[in-house]
Each structure stands twice: as C-alpha cells, then as structure tokens.
Amino acid sequence: MMQKLQSILTEAKEKIALVQNQNELNETRAFYMGKKSPLGEILKQMGSLSIEEKKTLGSYANQVKQEIEACATAKRKEIEKLETLKRLEKERIDISLPGKDFKVGNKHPLTQVIEEVEDIFIGMGYNIAEGPEVEEDVYNFEMLNVPKGHPARDMQDSFYITENLLVRTQTSPVQVRTMLKAHGEPIKILCPGKTYRRDDDDATHSHQFMQFEGLVVDKHITMSDLKGTLSLFAQKMFGENRSVRFRPSYFPFTEPSVEVDVSCFKCGGKGCPLCKQNGWIEVLGAGMVHPNVLRGAGYDPEVYRGFAFGIGIERVTMLRYGVDDIRNFYINDKRFIKQFKGE
Ligand code: DAH
Helix, strand or coil: CHHHHHHHHHHHHHHHHHCCCHHHHHHHHHHHHCCCCHHHHHHHHHHHCCHHHHHHHHHHHHHHHHHHHHHHHHHHHHHHHHHHHHHHHHCCCCCCCCCCCCCCCCCCHHHHHHHHHHHHHHCCCCEECCCCCEEEHHHHCHHHCCCCCCHHHHHHCCCEEECCEEECCCCCHHHHHHHHHHCCCCEEEEEEEEEECCCCCCCCCCCEEEEEEEEEEECCCCHHHHHHHHHHHHHHHHCCCCCEEEEEEEECCEEEEEEEEEECCCCCCCCCCCCCCCCEEEEEEEEEECHHHHHHCCCCCCCCEEEEEEEEHHHHHHHHHCCCCHHHHCCCCHHHHCCCCCC
16 A cells, blocks of 8 residues: 555646646546545545554554645645746847837027037136017117117118117117126126118028127226137137227217227138138128217216127128028028037
8 A cells, every 4th residue: 555655646746747738737637636536545545554553654644635735735836936937938028129210300400500619618617697689769779879860870770660670780778788787897798689671682681680789888898808709709609710800880879989800711821712801701780889878878988998899690600601692591491400519
C-alpha cells in the first residue's frame, strides 16, 4: 500500500508538471485530491489493517496529499506568471513606430527684429515703454513742437477719430508721455509700436507700419552720446564693421536733427545696388530733444538735455533680410514667414 501511495505521488507530480493551463491544472488536482481519487480508494481499503499500520499509512497518505497540493500550488503560480508575461507581450507598445510630426512655427520676422533690437537697447540700460495707438493731437503733434497749421503736419496726415483724436502717426508721442510721467527724473526708454499714416500702399509704403522710438534725457547728454549709441546699434544689428554717418536734417521736435546712415553691409561701402552705389544706407532719424519739447514736459532745458531717435522696424527688417516688398509682412503668407526660422 505504501508503494502504491508513492507511485500515486510520482504520477501526480508528473501529470501536474505536464499541465498547460489553469483548467487542466484544476482538473488534474481535482482528480488526485477528490473523494474518488486513487488515494481515496487506498484509504477505503484501510479497514483491514492494524492500528499501527493505519497510523503509519494515514500519516503517509496525508504527506502525499500535502505534497500534491504543494506541487499544484507551485504550478498555479508558474502558470500565472507565464500568463502575465504572455499578456504583457501581447499588449506591448511598439515604440519603434515613427512619432507624430508636430509642426513648429516660427516668430514673425518683425517680431524677431523687435526682440533683437529690444535686447540690444536693454543691454545698454534702456527700459521698454508703451503708449496708446489711438493718440491725442497734443501728444502726437502739439507737445512735439508741431502746432496746428505747422507744415510738418502735411507729411503725417492720419486717420482722425475726432478733431483731437487720431491713430498716432509716429511713436514720438511716447516721448512726451514718458517725460510727463517721469516728473523731471532722467529717462532712458525704447518704445516699439504701430503707427499709421495716410499713404500709398506700395512696395515700400504702407498706411500702417512700425517704429522704435528712443529717448534719453539726463543732465550731461550730448550728441556724441547719440552717435555712440547708434554706432553700437548699427554694429550689433548689421555687423561689427559698420559705421554711422550723420546728415543734417529737420524734425520739429529735435534741434539739431539728423538723418542717420549706416555703411552698406552688403558692399562694405564700395557701392552696390542695395546702397544705390553710394556706400551708405539711410536707416533712421534722430536729434537732440528740442528745448520746447523738454520745457513743455517739465524739464528745464538749461539743466537737462536729451537725444531721441526713430527707427522704422519694417525698414530695418527689409534691409536685414533683403525683403523687397513691405506688403509681405502683412499678408500672412506662410511661405514667406516660414523662411525666417531664426537661430
Ligand atoms: N517721428 C519721426 C518720423 O516718424 C522719426 C523721428 C525722427 C523720431 C527724429 C525721433 C527723432 O525721435 O528724434 O518720421
């Protein structure tokens, strides 16, 4: 009988080892552990044995049962592990697939130039200022030394909302607004912004365009400060070897006033189609702040002096990138804008 039990154990272990899944395992286990199992059959025959024999056989039978049970439990765990692995394998994400192509846009070329110029001037200690696009006549003209009826108004006809309210023709009114707010303190500002004039719309003109206004007011400001500042700007913007040239000009709000040229960055000053063969390219207007403007905004022109400049943002961008039609900036043609990926 003991031998029979032993062979049942061996057989059960073999069968369990061969099982492939939980169902088969359940069946096999049930077969060996149930009432009608071979083990059960043997136990039924125990009646004829002596007490001693019963004890020995009984305890061995129990041991066999426990071993079969342990073997089935181990197998169950093994099957579970395999099934988990199979499921993971089946649900695996194929990361070798090419990813989705995200289209990355780029900043508008005008925005890029604005940020670049802002950085240049912030590096020189300037603050960025802002002013309204719908402006009062006093700030846009009157306090800039352009009274009603002044001939300089002709060049800057604009869109009027009321008799005294217009879309600003220049960023220069921000000079006045800043001075009034500063209450006699020194000033160093750069103001980028939109401006409007009644104008033809062609390759180089637009009724809406943008400017940078620069203003520095302090006690010992001279024209050489202006020249040094604009030289540095030209070198940072158009290349290290650039120099600037001042030509006498007229603006009502500056005295003296200058037109500022930068040595041609294409030919280096020898003469080429870009600079119309004269080696210089006109880039901006500037000058020393007119005493009337200083006085009107609360600064004593005997004590304070200042310089100011006005740069056309489109013009600088066109020169910088060789754009030949200003209208390209406004029509939002992606084929144009995409070309300015920046660094
Ligand atoms: N506001 C002038 C214009 O639109 C440009 C300008 C010239 C601005 C000289 C200035 C300046 O601040 O000093 O034509």
